[in-house]
Amino acid sequence: MSTPTRAPERGPGGGGIATGTKRRGDGLFRGTATGAGVLILLVLAAVAVFLVYEALPALSPDAEVDGGSLTAYVGPLLFGTVLAAVIALVVATPVSVGIGLFISHFAPRRAAQGLGYLVDLLAAVPSIVYGIWGIVVLSQWMVPVYAWLTDNLGFIPLFAGPASASGRTILTAGLVLAVMILPIITALARDIFLQTPRLHEEAALALGATRWEMIKYSVIPYGRSGVVSAAMLGLGRALGETMAVALVLSVSNVVTFNLISSTNPSTIAANIALNFPEATGIDTNVLIASGLALFVITFLVNFAARWIVARSGAKA
Amino acid sequence: MSKLIDVSDLNIFYGDFLAVEDVNMTIEPRAVTALIGPSGCGKSTFLRSLNRMHEVIPGARVEGKVVMDGQDLYDKDVDPVSVRQHIGMVFQRPNPFPTMSIYENVAAGVRLNAKRMKKSDLDDLVESSLRGANLWNEVKDRLDKPGMGLSGGQQQRLCIARAIAIRPSVLLMDEPCSALDPISTLAVEDLIGELKNEYTIVIVTHNMQQAARVSDQTGFFNLAGVGKPGKLVEIDSTSTIFSNPSQKATEDYISGRFG
Numbered sequence: 001m002s003t004p005t006r007a008p009e010r011g012p013g014g015g016g017i018a019t020g021t022k023r024r025g026d027g028l029f030r031g032t033a034t035g036a037g038v039l040i041l042l043v044l045a046a047v048a049v050f051l052v053y054e055a056l057p058a059l060s061p062d063a064e065v066d067g068g069s070l071t072a073y074v075g076p077l078l079f080g081t082v083l084a085a086v087i088a089l090v091v092a093t094p095v096s097v098g099i100g101l102f103i104s105h106f107a108p109r110r111a112a113q114g115l116g117y118l119v120d121l122l123a124a125v126p127s128i129v130y131g132i133w134g135i136v137v138l139s140q141w142m143v144p145v146y147a148w149l150t151d152n153l154g155f156i157p158l159f160a161g162p163a164s165a166s167g168r169t170i171l172t173a174g175l176v177l178a179v180m181i182l183p184i185i186t187a188l189a190r191d192i193f194l195q196t197p198r199l200h201e202e203a204a205l206a207l208g209a210t211r212w213e214m215i216k217y218s219v220i221p222y223g224r225s226g227v228v229s230a231a232m233l234g235l236g237r238a239l240g241e242t243m244a245v246a247l248v249l250s251v252s253n254v255v256t257f258n259l260i261s262s263t264n265p266s267t268i269a270a271n272i273a274l275n276f277p278e279a280t281g282i283d284t285n286v287l288i289a290s291g292l293a294l295f296v297i298t299f300l301v302n303f304a305a306r307w308i309v310a311r312s313g314a315k316a
Numbered sequence: 317m318s319k320l321i322d323v324s325d326l327n328i329f330y331g332d333f334l335a336v337e338d339v340n341m342t343i344e345p346r347a348v349t350a351l352i353g354p355s356g357c358g359k360s361t362f363l364r365s366l367n368r369m370h371e372v373i374p375g376a377r378v379e380g381k382v383v384m385d386g387q388d389l390y391d392k393d394v395d396p397v398s399v400r401q402h403i404g405m406v407f408q409r410p411n412p413f414p415t416m417s418i419y420e421n422v423a424a425g426v427r428l429n430a431k432r433m434k435k436s437d438l439d440d441l442v443e444s445s446l447r448g449a450n451l452w453n454e455v456k457d458r459l460d461k462p463g464m465g466l467s468g469g470q471q472q473r474l475c476i477a478r479a480i481a482i483r484p485s486v487l488l489m490d491e492p493c494s495a496l497d498p499i500s501t502l503a504v505e506d507l508i509g510e511l512k513n514e515y516t517i518v519i520v521t522h523n524m525q526q527a528a529r530v531s532d533q534t535g536f537f538n539l540a541g542v543g544k545p546g547k548l549v550e551i552d553s554t555s556t557i558f559s560n561p562s563q564k565a566t567e568d569y570i571s572g573r574f575g
């Protein structure tokens with residue numbers, strides 16, 4: 001790049017090409033924006049460094065950890081974290097897409113608006129409230145459901161039972177998480193569906209598509225990558241959610257795909273919340289090491305989401 | 317397969333705004349009817365009311381009659397979806413389904429109408445439709461490539477192939493050549509000349525030479541002023557409209573002395 005030649009300085013009203021002064025706003029803006037970006041990176045790096053540093057004592061092979069080794073302790077937690085988040089995602093994504101489509105393409109304008117507000121409102125409810133709702137209401141509702149599931153579908157390992165009498169299972173926790181991530185996925189999905197180009201919708205309609213067929217032919221293909229990234233955002237939130245899970249789940253440190261029994265793996269975030277206040281010495285380091293694992297997983301999920309979106313975006 | 321369409325006392329609204337007022341016209345079968353007129357006079361609006369695409373816009377509605385085959389298309393028990401299966405449409409800007417291949421784009425209409433078809437029959441239909449749209453030779457080696465990978469003119473002919481694949485009786489075209497280069501335009505015009513042997517065609521165009529070249533009858537729309545509804549000034553055989561129109565406004569518009 002060559003340096004631009006500066007016009008000779010002139011007095012005000014001289015009519016020449018303006019130089020220098022007008023750019024001050026630009027410079028200020030660029031400075032602040034760059035500063036903010038750098039600050040975020042620094043904070044992230046600081047968090048990572050802190051986690052690694054504090055986790056180091058627990059990472060050494062001769063550290064004394066409950067349950068034998070660090071992997072034996074963190075493994076089930078990691079498993080529980082991912083399992084609960086995946087349950088939440090599997091339940092929440094189809095429901096969110098359904099509600100999003102209903103709001104964007106089916107509901108009469110007035111009803112759509114009301115429903116939209118309601119969904120946004122759900123996003124604003126603090127997670128502790130969901131936790132209380134999960135333990136007081138949902139887990140009670142689920143007790144007979146779980147009993148029915150073991151009796152009738154017990155041959156599927158997921159529902160092997162014996163059914164939990166309290167209803168406080170990993171499935172309940174997953175369902176609470178699903179309710180929590182529903183609003184964010186729904187809101188994003190709705191916005192994407194609303195942006196479907198008219199031209200694509202009319203292409204389908206003009207061929208004699210019904211409303212549902214129009215959605216299948218134009219709205220869903222258009223929104224697919226957006227829905228994937230919305231789901232990944234939801235997954236990120238589900239992975240890190242603490243209070244709701246800590247309240248709902250009755251835990252033992254196991255790895256099992258049995259979703260409805262009274263022995264359930266805990267999740268990393270909930271485990272930290274429950275145990276950190278009383279932890280001392282090496283136990284603190286172990287908990288922080290598990291936090292490091294969560295940090296890494298969340299990062300991986302976000303990268304995966306970006307990769308998926310970039311790939312499907314390039315195709316369309 | 318082509319059909320005669322009889323339009324009587326048609327008023328077309330966007331909410332409370334009357335966009336097109338009191339249209340009466342007969343659209344001849346196996347012929348090309350061109351609609352011309354200044355921008356904003358309601359040509360697209362009128363065209364879209366012929367296959368009930370107008371009403372997909374929120375608040376849009378129609379009063380009056382559009383009769384095809386003795387059946388009023390706006391009758392209460394007529395399903396707009398089936399109207400659109402009989403009256404196909406090609407848009408101003410090519411709009412192939414972006415995620416679908418060339419083959420799937422052409423087959424889309426048939427799949428939609430839930431007709432079960434043997435693979436070989438479907439292959440034949442896709443080929444004949446693409447041939448009908450003068451596109452077969454250009455794409456026969458890459459039917460499984462995305463439709464968006466074609467040039468603008470090819471995409472527009474793909475959209476025509478998609479429209480004729482469902483064997484409509486009538487084909488509506490809204491400025492089908494406005495986004496195309498002269499060569500693609502000629503290809504589409506030739507195609508229109510061939511298609512009129514089988515279909516009733518209504519085409520909106522801003523290009524007077526095009527109207528003169530391709531159409532058998534021409535309708536001239538005009539509007540009295542901003543905010544006033546558009547009206548059909550006259551409709552007659554194309555040669556009459558271009559040589560000896562009965563209305564002064566038509567003559568002014570055609571000779572470029574408009575406004």
Ligand SMILES: Nc1ncnc2c1ncn2[C@@H]1O[C@H](COP(=O)(O)OP(=O)(O)OP(=O)(O)O)[C@@H](O)[C@H]1O
Nearest residue numbers: 330333335354355356357358359360361362373546
């Ligand atoms: N979706 C819409 N909502 C409200 N008014 C509309 C809508 N589409 C068109 N109109 C109005 O209806 C009138 C006719 O528009 P139309 O698009 O039919 O004109 P046109 O003759 O096709 O013009 P052009 O030659 O520029 O395409 C115009 O006044 C326009 O502003």
Ligand SMILES: [Mg+2]
Nearest residue numbers: 359360361490
């Ligand atoms: Mg138009």
